[in-house]
Structures are given as C-alpha cells and as structure tokens.
Amino acid sequence: MSDNRIVLAWRKFAHALQNLERMMALPEDNEAYRSAAILAFLLAQEAAWKAFKLLLREKLAIELAGPRPVFQEAFVQHWLGDDETVWSRMTVDRNLVAHTYDEEQAVEIYQRVKQYVILLRTAHDTLMALYPDIEESEGKS
Numbered sequence: 001m002s003d004n005r006i007v008l009a010w011r012k013f014a015h016a017l018q019n020l021e022r023m024m025a026l027p028e029d030n031e032a033y034r035s036a037a038i039l040a041f042l043l044a045q046e047a048a049w050k051a052f053k054l055l056l057r058e059k060l061a062i063e064l065a066g067p068r069p070v071f072q073e074a075f076v077q078h079w080l081g082d083d084e085t086v087w088s089r090m091t092v093d094r095n096l097v098a099h100t101y102d103e104e105q106a107v108e109i110y111q112r113v114k115q116y117v118i119l120l121r122t123a124h125d126t127l128m129a130l131y132p133d134i135e136e137s138e139g140k141s
Helices: 005-024 029-059 067-076 084-099 103-130 131-139
Strands: none
Touching: 005 029, 005 103, 005 131, 029 067, 029 084, 029 103, 067 103, 084 103, 103 131
C-alpha cells in the first residue's frame, strides 16, 4: 500500500470532518439540520477509522480490521485523548444510527455528536502534528 492511499484517506477524513463541523453549526432545533449533522457524523466517523487504519499500518506496521480495534489501538498510541469510553460510545452510536432510526434516539445521539466532533478534530490535529508529511501531501484542503 502506498503513501498515496494514506493521503487520499486523510483527505476524505479532513473533508468529512469539515462538513461535520459545518453541520454542527446549524440550528439544532431544525430536524432536517439535525438529520444532516447525524449523517455527516456517520461519514466522518467512517472516514476517521479508515484513515487511522492506514496510518497504523503504514507508519507503525500494525494491521487491524474494523472500527473498534482500530480506535482501540489509536487510543493505545495516544492519538485519541484520555477517554477511551467516548470512542467506544461513538462506534456504538454510529451503528445505532446506521441500522435503526428513531427520532428520540437521534436527538440523544445528536447531543453526543457535539462531543464527538471535538474529539475527531483533536485527533485530526494530533495526527497532523505527529505526521506532518500528510499535511504537506494533503495540500491543506
């Protein structure tokens, strides 16, 4: 696997995160905006674990499959802050939204997404500092 795949995965993550941040800035009392923000969360979380998976493989020679083990190892590598339970909850919430839809549950998940967007941004920025070659290749998109 080449560095190009890492760059592409990283760009997808950065773009999905920027979109999530834009969606979270919209009024939360609007159901359509809230739904758009939850969809943006799904896409950002998916892009994050895939980018982390490639970074783990290429930078640290750690091969993993699936979001839960990737996030667990990223936590071990100190990429994700201090609270592993929040990252586990993020994965659970992503699966809940992807497989069931209940408006009350969506509102609850939306409230947690407020925290997730901050964690995803922090992880993004941490990894940019650790691996500046991604930033240079990314073209600061």
